[in-house]
Amino acid sequence: MSVHHYIDAFTRYLRSGDASAMGHFCENSDHIKRLAVYRNGFYKGCVDALAANFPVCQKLLGSESFRNVARLYVDLFPPQQGTLVGYGQSFPGFLADFMSQQGAAEPSLRSLLSLNAKASASLNLADIARLDYAWLTSLMSADSDKTLTAENATILMEQGHDLARARVRLNASVLLLSVGSGSLSEWISLKIPNNDEGAQNSESSAAGFVMFWRVQGAVQARALSLAEVALMQALQGEGKGRLLGEAFDAALEVDENFEVSDVFSACLQNELLDIEML
Amino acid sequence: MPQQTVVAGDHLGAGLGLKAEHLDDILALARSPKGGATSIGDDLWFEVHTENYFVAGGPRLHYLRAIRQNYDLSFHGVGGSLGSDHQSMPAHIKQVKALIDEFQPALVSEHAVWSRSGGQYFADLMPLPRTHDALQSLIDGIDCYQSGIGRSILIENPSNYLDFTSEMDEPEFLVEAARRSGCGLLIDINNLYISSKNTGIDAFAYLSKIPAELVGELHIAGHDPDPELGQSLLIDSHAAAVDLSVWALLEQALDLFGHRPVLVERDANIPPFAELLSERQTAQRYLDQWAGKKLSLSL
Structure with a gap:
């Protein structure tokens, strides 16, 4: 067993939830579902960081909607540096695209990501995110x-x-x-x-x-x-x-x-x- | 191959993880007549997650400088990914080194895990399979880290939620990594307790296999049962007070290893500073009791 194969299989699981390749590496097949602890930890860490970096955005969207949208962002743009400080530089652009596509989304997706009334009424969600990130950038400069x-x-x-x-x-x-x-x-x-x-x-x-x-x-x-x-x-x-x-x-x-x-x-x-x- | 006895930080007592919520309380404590590092805490110190200070400037660094003026620090890395993706380590380590050069922490530590792959950072601490192949990858990562920062580090045992295919047990894996890289070990007592419950290993037997001279620091923290699986799967949440079972295991570790810096970690459900300080004082009493035992044995 190569450590590279192990990490590749684990990476695939973390990114997709597909644990099939991890079976080779687990002693007890009944315990494979416990891998979810690591995947949950990955998403929680990233989403918490986005919530901290975009506090006004979260306030506008509401916590549940923000976390749903943030999780989609993590899927598309996972962190690349070994730190979550400053994570989310492209989040405002992602939000702009997301808001423009909201109307065309499948009903089930719209339901999952349903925005609260205040956020739906706001045409400025991406701007709010840009202002959040500018505040953070200035703070850490x-x-x-x-x-x-x-x-x-x-x-x-x-x-x-x-x-x-x-x-x-x-x-x-x-x-x-x-x-x-x-x-x-x-x-x-x-x-x-x-x-x-x-x-x-x-x-x-x-x-x-x-x-x-x-x-x-x-x-x-x-x-x-x-x-x-x-x-x-x-x-x-x-x-x-x-x-x-x-x-x-x-x-x-x-x-x-x-x-x-x-x-x-x-x-x-x-x-x-x-x-x-x- | 490097061989060394880890003694850095042996002057430290019990410390606390530094939380942003407590910065003003800590500085007020330092300013109070009885609050300096020489009275309240005898030798109170603070540990920070190194990567939280990967900033160019601003209040985060200002606060850390103010705290460093009064207390020893330990830098505990969570994003180094010693077990994988070594090609992206230099940029990371450069930032760690800049912080170490400025703050001169008493201890520097990382985890015996992986967290980066394919240019992505997974923001969690994934265990390595305990194979010779993975051991070499870990040693390569430790070598890269230590040569990059110009000093030796401690590596921490992971929290295990399931067993992966292995060619050796965890003490053997960690001790071999330490012997061959010249690093020391940070034994996280809570991680060990969780692993023992989740995977059925004997925690005391584990500790007994670790040579005392390799151990440079001990961590204790709280854990929680998994929301679905309950007590059959304990989660390393750092969201609760230290469990009685973990305190008991700490006592056994001190008997085996002797006085070592003990850190109380808390990363969620952060209580008021006074409450955490009280928990830290409990840890200090464990250290003092160990010293008392040693004294009575020598009389």
Whole structure:
């Protein structure tokens, strides 16, 4: 008996539930059904990880429906790394496909996966999942030792540096994404019930651009105006970054009334920028 | 072939699995006048699942750094898949090594199982058949892991729910893996108890076959009966308090192996920190009683 044959047979069982090839490897044929403990453990671990990584999605779908949908996802996209941290990167896309196919599904499948009324009414399930994953990604992103804070901006200016000529880029925790109208306010209302501020923020962006970032260990989310989007996109990217003055010029091209001073202060306060000269 | 006596972590007493729910309680304990590692716990320590810290940054690592400032840590891997799929191990081990380099854990351990195949990770701990072929695969995996992180590890006995075709018993399999790879053994007393009930082996005879010098750590945890099959199939749930039978088996293990770090594991139905700490204090008393027995025998 080869260990490779054993693992191949076990793998087939875990993926399909077909234990026929495992008979060769079991001492007691009456005990083959006990293999289910391992298969159940596999699915439970993956589905629990998805529930943890997509909490608002689960809230919207309801626990039972979420677990049914998540189990289908595990079948199609099992984890590939030896960790479940961050598992589910393609879950939002899977949900988008799933929702578009729901109407055409067999009645029995529709029944199995029946979504609760609130989820069925939501056109934004995939967006909700993208927002969940963006929050998680920001939470786990790299720390920075080059953050441009108000304090060190003052020091740099006192030392005679022209900050408009400084190369800056967005902190690794900053994520920009575009979602459908109303998705952010729906996500915030489920994530943080009774949070009026977040809902108001989301209404200010007709285009649906959202920014996530982490400050003092806590992830924040905010809708962006088009000029703010231009600023943030100008600051995105690898390498040494963009001249700060040029980035603000990009925002001013979109909105000539853009409040450079206020937004720069907010960037410092929220630790959005990394600077190379520090 | 490497031969060694496992002594790393012999200064540790009873420890607890670190749960996110308890982070603030643990840091408060560390800050309290009697809460430092030198009073409450004499030598309280915490074990983490290494892969839970495969993150680039953020609060998860910040908390772990804060806890490391006050307590010893043990890194317990659950995704290394020592028994299979060795070609994908280097990327995994690179992340483990980065964490070890930063946190300098007192103990590093993994499982004598497989969990990856064909580029897929199955997120559970599947036992290996106890064959010479599988033994070599396990040894290759341990070699890869140990050379990748630059230190020796402990490997843990699996929970067995059924018997697979084998050419040797589990103690022989594990001892041979340890002798030939230079690793030590982490004996999970709850896994052993479960295996004994599920497959009919003699737990004490099992322990008696393990050379004490190879044992670097002991685990204890709770288990549950299978929802359908009841007591005829015990599940390694880590969702309940440690069973009296497991405490009794721990006492026998300490008599055989001597003082070893003992970890209380709890991964589901997480109780308040004080309740888990109390269970950990019970484990510490078992260690203290063993020390008392040893003292009285030597007088």
